[in-house]
């Protein structure tokens with residue numbers, strides 16, 4: 001069963017067709033790896049799916065509903081969240097508040113009624129301890145190391161408890177230890193039945209984590225299928241080597 | 244002002260603090276709005292004037308039998324509602340259409356002009372006094388400096404409102420939501436913060452504070468429809484030299500400006516005050532454009 005689909009999705013920047021009639025589907029509760037050479041439109045896909053960039057043509061189908069425009073504020077309702085290739089945090093807020101503000105963000109009236117401060121604090125502690133950032137809770141996000149920033153962004157995803165999670169190169173530039181932590185988190189998300197889209201250039205990680213792999217090239221679909229089968233294809237290898 | 248046999252320095256300090264407190268009240272609201280929306284809301288000055296004229300309408304035009312504090316509260320509320328109305332009717336629809344901050348600023352200039360004209364139509368363009376018979380009068384003396392009771396209220400309000408805003412920013416969910424919007428509005432929306440509602444509240448609060456400033460200036464020196472322009476200029480200069488969008492920056496910048504102006508005219512004529520303000524602004528723009536408090 002597909003929880004998220006794109007139908008002839010198009011996104012152009014002037015003459016550049018970053019997404020070119022892309023029709024792909026994501027199975028519920030599965031991890032779909034998305035690979036493709038630089039500039040093949042992976043980030044643009046995530047941007048369009050999350051309403052950060054307007055759709056030029058085609059549609060996105062979420063939970064059976066066809067959408068021609070998505071606004072970021074609709075994402076909590078649609079059960080979608082994401083990370084960014086260039087990490088985006090609330091820089092001038094503490095690590096703890098970066099998570100707290102997500103937990104309290106269910107509309108102002110919810111914030112008034114669900115005044116259970118302690119529950120929220122427990123939840124902040126829970127997710128920050130899980131990723132090992134609890135000791136840093138009073139630090140400004142701005143002062144974290146690159147790896148810790150990536151980690152905090154994933155922690156925000158955990159805190160949001162969305163059903164569909166789009167991860168744009170969560171391992172890029174990380175040390176082995178940090179990669180392990182994030183692999184572990186992704187494993188937990190899978191175990192919890194979340195639908196995960198994972199954009200990644202490291203083929204070993206893609207092979208290890210994906211249930212299904214989608215290969216993009218020049219804004220379109222080049223190949224898809226089981227990881228081992230797809231990664232062995234000549235045209236896929238060529239697309240990567242040819243860059 | 245000529246005060247015989249009095250050392251001028253205490254009075255200069257007092258005047259600096261009074262001016263600083265007024266500028267702080269304008270800058271606090273202005274910075275709150277700028278910090279969350281990233282555009283220069285030029286209407287802010289006219290909104291301050293609206294607060295003053297609302298009090299004038301209550302106390303003078305209709306001579307309603309209300310307590311002066313109640314009248315001021317209503318005046319601040321009116322200013323808040325006008326600021327909120329501008330956000331709902333003008334700025335928000337423009338933001339929805341992805342208008343640039345420059346477009347928003349020009350729109351706010353239009354709002355400024357319209358509000359100012361509206362005030363002039365309703366209340367004439369004359370300079371008028373706001374003080375009422377049952378109001379605050381009298382003065383106190385500290386080390387030879389004369390400070391009127393109105394001015395005491397001005398200083399108290401400036402500091403109190405700063406403290407309240409600092410508390411809200413640090414300890415409340417609302418404050419955290421505002422802070423998140425300041426840092427990254429798009430991500431704030433993505434994680435479920437109702438940014439429209441928060442920004443609406445920010446406009447109300449920031450504009451109500453501007454209203455307080457307008458009202459207090461009105462009691463101190465009087466009102467005229469164009470009073471907003473000077474307030475706006477000094478408030479924005481204070482914001483810029485303090486650190487635009489920063490709560491403490493605006494506050495600090497306001498007092499730096501107040502002292503610079505008042506000590507600047509120690510040996511020269513008072514007409515130079517505004518020129519001094521702009522000199523301070525230009526020096527900061529050249530030497531430290533990010534303001535005293537940089538992120």
Ligand SMILES: Nc1ncnc2c1ncn2[C@@H]1O[C@H](COP(=O)(O)OP(=O)(O)OP(=O)(O)O)[C@@H](O)[C@H]1O
Pocket residue numbers: 013016017018036037038039040041042043044045085
């Ligand atoms: N905001 C933009 N304005 C103009 N062109 C853009 C914009 N964003 C992306 N593009 C173009 O769209 C194409 C796809 O870019 P995109 O960032 O989606 O690639 P990607 O697959 O994520 O690449 P990478 O692996 O390097 O992250 C590229 O040609 C890029 O130059």
Ligand SMILES: [Mg+2]
Pocket residue numbers: 042043044085168
């Ligand atoms: Mg990318």
